[in-house]
Amino acid sequence: MKMNRRSFIISSAAVTGGLALGFNLPFGPRVVRAADGSPEINAWVVIRPDETVVIRIARSEMGQGSLTGLAQLCAEELECDWARVTTEFPTPGANAARKRVWGDYSTGGSRGIRTSHEYVRKGGAAARMMLVKAAADQWNVSPSDCSVSKGVITGPGGRKTTYGKVAEAAAQLPAPTDVPLKDPKDWKVIGKPLKRLDTADKVNGKLVYGLDIKLPGMLNAAIKDSPVFGGKVASFDGAKAQSMAGVKKVVQVGDSGVAVIADTWWHAKTALDQVDVKWDFGENGKVSSESIAEQLKAGLDAQEAFVHNTAGDANAAIASSAKKVSAEYSYPFLNHAPMEPNNATVLYTDERCEVWCPTQNGEAALAAVSEASGLPISKCDVHKTILGGGFGRRGFTDYVRQAVLIAKQTPGTPVKMVWSREEDMTHGRYHPIMQARLTGGLDEKGNLKGLKIRLSGQSILASARPEALDKGKDPFTFQGYWPQGEHSLEYTIENLHIDHAMRNTHILPGFWRGVNINQNAIFLECFIDELAHEAGRDPLEFRRSIMSRNPKSLAVLNAVAEKGGWGKPVAKGHHLGLAHFRAFGSYVAACAEISVRDNGSKVKVHKITAATDCGYAVNPAQIERQIAGSFVYGLSAAFMQECTVKDGAIQQTNFHDFNSMRIAQMPKVVSIVMPSGGFWGGVGEPTICVAAPAVLNAYFRATGKRIRTIPLKNHGIEMV
Amino acid sequence: MARFTLNGKSTQVDVEPATPLLWVLREQVGLTGTKYGCGVAQCGACTVHIDGKPVRSCVTPVSEVEGKKITTIEGLAKNGALNRVQKAWLEHDVPQCGYCQSGMIMAATALLSAKPNPTDADIDAAITNICRCGTFQQVREAIHAAAKAKA
Structure with a gap:
């Protein structure tokens, strides 16, 4: 987003809803005010008379910490007192009314910081310039004769004033047109391991998540949507539910769902269990995990496929190689299972529709509200809560739409719709299912001469964002395998062919933390280990030999090898495994240390040494937490999670059959945050993908058994 | 009617005896710090103390806590001081x-x-x-x- 005077100008449209911004003229003395009356210096910064600094955060906060990181970026340039910083979320409705002054709200793809750092810093810098100018004007001096530190402005002769005192005057100044940013070497707030800004209310139960919203007179709704995607309600009998305690209404939701509206959610849920629904599942009701596996297997041999990275002549190189190695891998459907089940609270009237919900994409949620309510965007708004986890699931708006369709049936009375965990588990946007065949050719010296990767499986974009397909091809299927760019393959292989036979299913896929790097890293990094083994070469040395053109990748790999103890004596019975990948602009690697017992059926992951080069590390302490947390998410999947399909429906219903790691299984995670500068890489997702292949490679060294399908529980292997 | 001591205060709620304590706390009493995560005692997001012992409130009928002392996350701080x-x-x-x-x-x-x-x-x-x-x-x-x- 280009920062100029215009982008700070308030549109003439009235802003209504949660954030009362008031009217303003583009120029002139009237000031835009926050809800409490404090002056807005610009869209990003509000200064209260008590010196509190309010920094506006457009992106969602779901635990990843970018609320704090984004505030650091703005505060760095603002030169305010960090101890006085607080944050607020401008609503998507306000953003729409102000010509998207806050830019993109979408929070996914590890983009929260890396695609908004510049305009957020400029927002802080422009505000600082205006505050200093206001002070200089009062003193009749030049701003260049003033300095500022922690919100205190010092002028010639040592006279001082504060941001709080000059905020009113600053808010009336025109926005500067030329807003230079600091040299990174001068950063004082960016790069510091500061504590999160949103912790206090998370330790005392006070934080209001979407699930905790209470509105006067609010009713509660529980919903049951078709257990089979694409299925419809044929008929339902709600008579028994209607007679139960607290029940107000039993309603149909769209053509595929039934909901009970009651005084409490417990009453609604209990009554919903008594609604007898007849479904029409159509052809999708015949699909099973077995039929999908057959469909994908056929794709491994299909003639037609989308090619995304090719060099030389892989077929010829492999055919003429001294040793040919081939293996097939697969990766299952997975549910996101954030701890807070999907929910949304809606107040619908004929004139307006207001929604409170956890969402990773406030603007998409607003569009869904408008569409479902039938009201224009200017008459709708979405109030974002802090999310109880997201992991990609809440970039979708299906649950927001449902809640609006329910609330339309109780106009004037707010309704909170909450999914049961069972509803959440069976109505996900699942990690795409994928199979792969990898074929490599080694020469007599054990050098890799050619590599082919055939992917067969689902495209997320084909169902979630078909307009983003490239002539039918989904480039994101190839994350980590790109010829160049933020998901590039970091190995230089002279004869290469990577393609994708797209095989979609009725099970809707979604962006699941890491997205396609989860399976792509396992496929490639385990197969590279297989090749090294067949070549009789050390897996570290083998990787280095094909990575020499990519020093940043080499650096993270070397870092984990050194700190993880590769090539040195390890504890008796312990074994190491390596993995490396590039994704979301960052360079990541891991060295896993495991031991096994009971004939390989029990695996203890003792330690994972992980390195990431994300260019600039805005908050190293939070990055360390993202690394360790991503391993919990990734290893839970690798060891114990899989969503299977029977009669068209997802079979897993709760954490008893879709388990997740506990503290006893947590390895020690040693993080190496090694930002090399000059670029902005993602943090929330990249590291997730190296945990599983590093563990699988260690498992091979421990047992001689190569595991090529996830989850490990299907091989009788338990994480202890 | 169920009676118990909640965060030091004697409390009574008019609710069906089978209602899980979790939902009584959240919907009848209005304390939402205790979370719903799974409803089947797997995840522990609903953990409260009953007579000092940690219990998953999502599978504890309110009838079982008659006369007992319940502490929730809101009751840990004493006189405003966190534990x-x-x-x-x-x-x-x-x-x-x-x-x-x-x-x-x-x-x-x-x-x-x-x-x-x-x-x-x-x-x-x-x-x-x-x-x-x-x-x-x-x-x-x-x-x-x-x-x-x-x-």
Whole structure:
């Protein structure tokens, strides 16, 4: 987003809803005010008379910490007192009314910081310039004769004033047109391991998540949507539910769902269990995990496929190689299972529709509200809560739409719709299912001469964002395998062919933390280990030999090898495994240390040494937490999670059959945050993908058994 | 009618006896710090103390707590001062999304009451809560720190 005077100008449209911004003229003395009356210096910064600094955060906060990181970026340039910083979320409705002054709200793809750092810093810098100018004007001096530190402005002769005192005057100044940013070497707030800004209310139960919203007179709704995607309600009998305690209404939701509206959610849920629904599942009701596996297997041999990275002549190189190695891998459907089940609270009237919900994409949620309510965007708004986890699931708006369709049936009375965990588990946007065949050719010296990767499986974009397909091809299927760019393959292989036979299913896929790097890293990094083994070469040395053109990748790999103890004596019975990948602009690697017992059926992951080069590390302490947390998410999947399909429906219903790691299984995670500068890489997702292949490679060294399908529980292997 | 002591105050609610304590706390009493995560005693987000013991309130009918002392996350602070586990949580910046943390803090507080100096094995056995963000490394550090901080 280009920062100029215009982008700070308030549109003439009235802003209504949660954030009362008031009217303003583009120029002139009237000031835009926050809800409490404090002056807005610009869209990003509000200064209260008590010196509190309010920094506006457009992106969602779901635990990843970018609320704090984004505030650091703005505060760095603002030169305010960090101890006085607080944050607020401008609503998507306000953003729409102000010509998207806050830019993109979408929070996914590890983009929260890396695609908004510049305009957020400029927002802080422009505000600082205006505050200093206001002070200089009062003193009749030049701003260049003033300095500022922690919100205190010092002028010639040592006279001082504060941001709080000059905020009113600053808010009336025109926005500067030329807003230079600091040299990174001068950063004082960016790069510091500061504590999160949103912790206090998370330790005392006070934080209001979407699930905790209470509105006067609010009713509660529980919903049951078709257990089979694409299925419809044929008929339902709600008579028994209607007679139960607290029940107000039993309603149909769209053509595929039934909901009970009651005084409490417990009453609604209990009554919903008594609604007898007849479904029409159509052809999708015949699909099973077995039929999908057959469909994908056929794709491994299909003639037609989308090619995304090719060099030389892989077929010829492999055919003429001294040793040919081939293996097939697969990766299952997975549910996101954030701890807070999907929910949304809606107040619908004929004139307006207001929604409170956890969402990773406030603007998409607003569009869904408008569409479902039938009201224009200017008459709708979405109030974002802090999310109880997201992991990609809440970039979708299906649950927001449902809640609006329910609330339309109780106009004037707010309704909170909450999914049961069972509803959440069976109505996900699942990690795409994928199979792969990898074929490599080694020469007599054990050098890799050619590599082919055939992917067969689902495209997320084909169902979630078909307009983003490239002539039918989904480039994101190839994350980590790109010829160049933020998901590039970091190995230089002279004869290469990577393609994708797209095989979609009725099970809707979604962006699941890491997205396609989860399976792509396992496929490639385990197969590279297989090749090294067949070549009789050390897996570290083998990787280095094909990575020499990519020093940043080499650096993270070397870092984990050194700190993880590769090539040195390890504890008796312990074994190491390596993995490396590039994704979301960052360079990541891991060295896993495991031991096994009971004939390989029990695996203890003792330690994972992980390195990431994300260019600039805005908050190293939070990055360390993202690394360790991503391993919990990734290893839970690798060891114990899989969503299977029977009669068209997802079979897993709760954490008893879709388990997740506990503290006893947590390895020690040693993080190496090694930002090399000059670029902005993602943090929330990249590291997730190296945990599983590093563990699988260690498992091979421990047992001689190569595991090529996830989850490990299907091989009788338990994480202890 | 169910009667119990909640965070030191005698409380009575008019609700069906089979209603899970979790929903009584959230919907009848209005304390929403205790979270719904699974409803089947798997995840621990709903952990409260009943007579000092950690219990998953989502599968505890309110009829079972008649006359008992219940503490929720809202009741841990005394006279506005956080307990040592909450303080350690702040100090170690434990929560990510925070949704599971009420239950995690309740489980950790109960552990320290039973075992003032827990070993890692004690922590492994007592903290069975699910955290999808994966805060376990900080949870362990904070529990050890809270144990050391005891008066």
